[in-house]
Structures are given as structure tokens and as C-alpha cells.
Amino acid sequence: MESNNGTTIIVMSGDLDKVFAAFTIAIGAAAAGKETNMYFTFWGLKAIQKGNLTGKSLFGRMMGLLNRGGINRIGPSRFNFGGIGRWMFKAMMKKHKVTQLEELRKTAIDLGVKLYPCEMSLKVMEISREALIDEVGATCGVAAMLEMSDRSKQTLFI
Amino acid sequence: MESNNGTTIIVMSGDLDKVFAAFTIAIGAAAAGKETNMYFTFWGLKAIQKGNLTGKSLFGRMMGLLNRGGINRIGPSRFNFGGIGRWMFKAMMKKHKVTQLEELRKTAIDLGVKLYPCEMSLKVMEISREALIDEVGATCGVAAMLEMSDRSKQTLFI
Amino acid sequence: MESNNGTTIIVMSGDLDKVFAAFTIAIGAAAAGKETNMYFTFWGLKAIQKGNLTGKSLFGRMMGLLNRGGINRIGPSRFNFGGIGRWMFKAMMKKHKVTQLEELRKTAIDLGVKLYPCEMSLKVMEISREALIDEVGATCGVAAMLEMSDRSKQTLFI
Numbered sequence: 361m362e363s364n365n366g367t368t369i370i371v372m373s374g375d376l377d378k379v380f381a382a383f384t385i386a387i388g389a390a391a392a393g394k395e396t397n398m399y400f401t402f403w404g405l406k407a408i409q410k411g412n413l414t415g416k417s418l419f420g421r422m423m424g425l426l427n428r429g430g431i432n433r434i435g436p437s438r439f440n441f442g443g444i445g446r447w448m449f450k451a452m453m454k455k456h457k458v459t460q461l462e463e464l465r466k467t468a469i470d471l472g473v474k475l476y477p478c479e480m481s482l483k484v485m486e487i488s489r490e491a492l493i494d495e496v497g498a499t500c501g502v503a504a505m506l507e508m509s510d511r512s513k514q515t516l517f518i
Numbered sequence: 519m520e521s522n523n524g525t526t527i528i529v530m531s532g533d534l535d536k537v538f539a540a541f542t543i544a545i546g547a548a549a550a551g552k553e554t555n556m557y558f559t560f561w562g563l564k565a566i567q568k569g570n571l572t573g574k575s576l577f578g579r580m581m582g583l584l585n586r587g588g589i590n591r592i593g594p595s596r597f598n599f600g601g602i603g604r605w606m607f608k609a610m611m612k613k614h615k616v617t618q619l620e621e622l623r624k625t626a627i628d629l630g631v632k633l634y635p636c637e638m639s640l641k642v643m644e645i646s647r648e649a650l651i652d653e654v655g656a657t658c659g660v661a662a663m664l665e666m667s668d669r670s671k672q673t674l675f676i
Numbered sequence: 677m678e679s680n681n682g683t684t685i686i687v688m689s690g691d692l693d694k695v696f697a698a699f700t701i702a703i704g705a706a707a708a709g710k711e712t713n714m715y716f717t718f719w720g721l722k723a724i725q726k727g728n729l730t731g732k733s734l735f736g737r738m739m740g741l742l743n744r745g746g747i748n749r750i751g752p753s754r755f756n757f758g759g760i761g762r763w764m765f766k767a768m769m770k771k772h773k774v775t776q777l778e779e780l781r782k783t784a785i786d787l788g789v790k791l792y793p794c795e796m797s798l799k800v801m802e803i804s805r806e807a808l809i810d811e812v813g814a815t816c817g818v819a820a821m822l823e824m825s826d827r828s829k830q831t832l833f834i
Contacts, residue, residue: 365668367664368830370701370832372693372694372697377530377560377561378530381530381559381560384638384660385528385660385663385664387660388659388660388661388663388664389660389664391661392661392664394664401697402693402697403693480700501704502700502701502703502704502705503704503707503708505701505704506683506701506704506705506708506710506830509829509830510681510829510830512829512830513667513668513670513673514526514664514667514668514670514673515673515829515830515831515832516528516673516674516675516832517675517697517832517833517834518675523826525822535688535718535719536688539688539717539718539833542796542818543686543818543822545818546817546818546819546821546822547818547822549819550819550822552822671825671826671828671831672684672822672825672826672828672831673831674686674831674832674833675833676833
């Protein structure tokens with residue numbers, strides 16, 4: 361599937377709405393037959409964790425405090441007053457039959473979207489590879505990400 | 519105006535400074551003769567609404583509460599202490615004769631920049647097509663946006 | 677070093693984590709032999725200031741209040757409770773021997789990454805060219821930035 365027409369999405373944000381947008385674009389790209397790679401770094405790692413993010417460092421534990429329960433607990437970048445924002449966002453998505461985030465991630469994977477965790481972020485945040493969902497690819501650094509991006513028509517930083 | 523040298527800007531943010539940057543880049547691209555498309559999604563829809571954003575859902579109404587009066591009421595992503603940030607930002611722009619956001623949008627349209635609302639966002643936020651300014655193009659999805667992007671030299675996610 | 681394989685990074689954010697990501701990607705690109713240009717606009721200008729950002733306007737002074745002491749005082753976009761976030765972030769980076777932001781910037785410059793300040797942002801924020809570090813290139817506008825971007829394989833908006 362090597363090409364010059366791929367799509368690369370760097371996901372640094374851990375906000376529900378932005379992660380949602382990232383997966384939606386990735387699915388659209390994969391559905392159009394494009395080689396599609398997502399590179400998760402910093403807060404974006406929340407989107408590919410198994411359950412509760414279990415970084416063992418102080419930083420990681422704070423992140424865990426604010427983010428219990430994995431992808432279903434991610435809040436939107438606005439209106440997250442005590443979780444109301446997330447609840448409302450998800451309620452509306454449900455009402456409108458918009459696919460929920462976890463299903464969205466599954467759809468992306470099924471369509472062949474590749475998910476890569478940023479090596480340095482894992483190290484700095486003290487998150488083990490085992491804390492991530494099984495479907496993610498090998499951890500990789502900026503050089504590998506840029507190679508994917510060089511094969512892409514569009515590279516987004518989200 | 520089909521080309522391989524266009525500019526595509528995905529505007530997800532509704533923050534004054536980011537919307538300002540998006541239009542500024544779009545104007546620069548259009549002035550350079552590039553096919554320029556802006557795709558407004560989620561909070562970015564505020565930038566192409568007629569007046570007060572009138573989503574009828576709870577979500578939409580909350581968004582309306584925080585954003586009365588359309589594009590002139592958008593606040594910057596920082597320093598928006600009770601509206602002071604917006605006032606200050608606009609005062610400084612005026613003092614320095616930097617074009618205000620509404621004029622900026624008009625200039626973009628006059629230069630041929632195309633504005634597209636994201637179909638799914640309109641649906642999820644329960645915003646009707648009529649709530650948007652008349653100049654916007656047909657609502658479109660990710661697939662159509664990616665086609666524009668494939669004709670582009672740069673695709674920005676703002 | 678003119679090419680069609682460059683990397684252009686527009687840095688609008690002044691958040692520690694995002695500036696950190698921007699320099700990390702720039703270094704990776706330059707190390708891979710790519711023409712790498714960074715264009716600093718709005719809050720991003722903090723990353724190329726000499727010491728304390730000394731905008732003389734109300735806006736600039738507020739920015740200075742929130743950002744005393746230059747690049748070492750930039751806070752991350754999350755967890756910046758009274759500076760704790762920044763301290764923690766830097767402590768973790770140190771513990772993990774991740775290069776600090778100022779060294780990161782130096783490495784980028786040594787590798788040939790070019791840093792350009794946005795002309796309009798300097799004007800609006802009333803920041804003089806002298807307030808920026810000596811290594812930055814000539815101030816330039818959107819047109820010049822787009823020309824760099826047209827020579828690039830990827831243009832990121834951070």
C-alpha cells in the first residue's frame with residue numbers, strides 16, 4: 361500500500377472533539393483507498409490506551425486522575441464542566457446516530473488505518489507499551505513519522 | 519481553477535485568534551492564485567454563521583450562550599476574561615489597522631476563497647443551513663474535503 | 677537547499693508542549709536533510725523571544741505578565757496550575773534526559789532550521805525585532821510563508 365497519496369495525522373490533543381475529528385478524517389481517507397497513518401503523541405496517547413491510562417509517573421498519574429476509564433472518558437476541549445460536556449457530547453452523538461469514539465476507532469482499524477505511538481512520549485509519560493490497545497503498531501520516532509508523511513498528500517497536526 | 523497547488527484549511531477551532539489566522543492564510547493563498555478552500559467543522563462553524571449561532575439542541579444553545587452575536591463575538595483562545603480579551607484584541611487590531619474578522623471574511627470571499635460547512639457537524643449541533651451566511655458553498659463531508667486537499671500543496675488543521 | 681521535499685511548521689501556539697513538539701519535528705526533518713522552516717505567529721513568538729517578552733501594548737504587557745523570563749517560562753497547554761505544570765513537565769523531561777526547550781531550539785538552529793517571525797503579529801503585539809533572539813531570519817508575511825510551504829511535503833499548523 362506504499363504510495364504518494366497517503367494521509368498522515370499527528371494526534372497530540374487528548375480532547376474528545378479533536379480525537380473524534382482525527383478518527384473521522386482517518387476513516388474518510390482509508391475509505392478512499394489512501395494509506396492512512398495516525399501518530400499519537402503526548403495527550404493523544406489517551407486515544408489508544410486500553411482502559412485507564414496508567415502512567416506511573418506523577419505526570420502520568422495526574423493524567424490518569426483527569427482521565428479515568430480510557431477513550432470513553434475523554435472530554436471535549438470545551439464545555440467539560442465536571443463531565444457534563446462529555447456526557448452532552450456523547451448524548452448528542454447518540455441521538456444523531458453518530459458513531460461513538462470507540463466504534464470509530466474500531467472502524468478505522470478495520471479499514472486498515474495504522475496507529476503508531478510516539479516513542480518519546482511513552483518514555484516521558486512513563487506509559488508502558490502494554491497499557492496501549494493491542495492493535496497499535498510498533499512505537500516509532502519522528503523520523504519514521506516523517507517518512508510516512510513524505511508518502512502523504514496531507515499531514516495534519518491535531 | 520482545478521490544480522495541484524491549492525490550499526485547504528480545516529477550521530475546527532472557534533477561537534478568534536485561530537479563525538483570524540485561518541482567514542489570513544486563506545487570503546494570502548487566494549491572492550497568490552491558489553485554489554483555496556476552507557472547511558468549517560464543529561466550533562469553526564461559528565465563523566460562518568449569520569448572527570447569533572442558533573443551534574436548537576442543548577449543545578447548540580450552550581454554544582449560543584457563549585457566543586452571542588456571530589463572528590464579532592468570537593473570543594480569542596486566551597485572555598478572554600469576561601470578554602476583555604476579545605475587546606482588547608479587536609482594539610489592538612483596529613489601532614494597527616489590521617482588518618477586522620468580518621471584513622477579513624468578506625475579503626476572502628471576494629478573492630474566491632470557497633467556504634464549506636461540514637455536514638455532520640451541522641447535523642450533530644442541530645444548526646440549519648439557513649443559520650449560515652449566504653456565501654457558503656454546499657455542505658460536504660470528509661470525502662469531498664479530502665478531494666480538495668488532494669489538489670492542495672498544503673492542508674492545515676486549525 | 678531549495679527543494680520540493682521541505683517541512684514548514686507554522687507555530688501559533690505558545691504552549692510548552694506544543695512548542696516542544698514543533699521543535700522536535702523540525703529537528704527530525706532537518707536531520708533527514710529536509711529544508712525546514714518555522715514560521716512563528718501570535719503566541720508562538722514567545723518561543724523565539726530573547727528573555728521576557730516585552731510587547732509595549734496592553735496586550736503585550738499582559739502576555740508578558742503571564743510569561744516572564746522567555747522560553748524557560750512557557751507553560752504546557754494543560755496542568756499549568758500556578759506553574760506546577762511547567763515545573764513537573766520540565767522535571768520529567770530532565771529525569772528522562774529529554775532535551776530542554778532552549779537546547780532543543782539551539783539544536784534546531786545548528787541543524788539549519790530557519791526561524792521566521794510573522795510580520796503582522798510583531799506589529800499587532802507591538803514587539804520589536806530586537807526583542808527576538810538574534811538567530812531569527814527576516815520578518816515575513818503570509819506570502820513568503822506560503823512559498824516555503826509550496827516547497828514542502830508537509831506543512832503543519834501547531
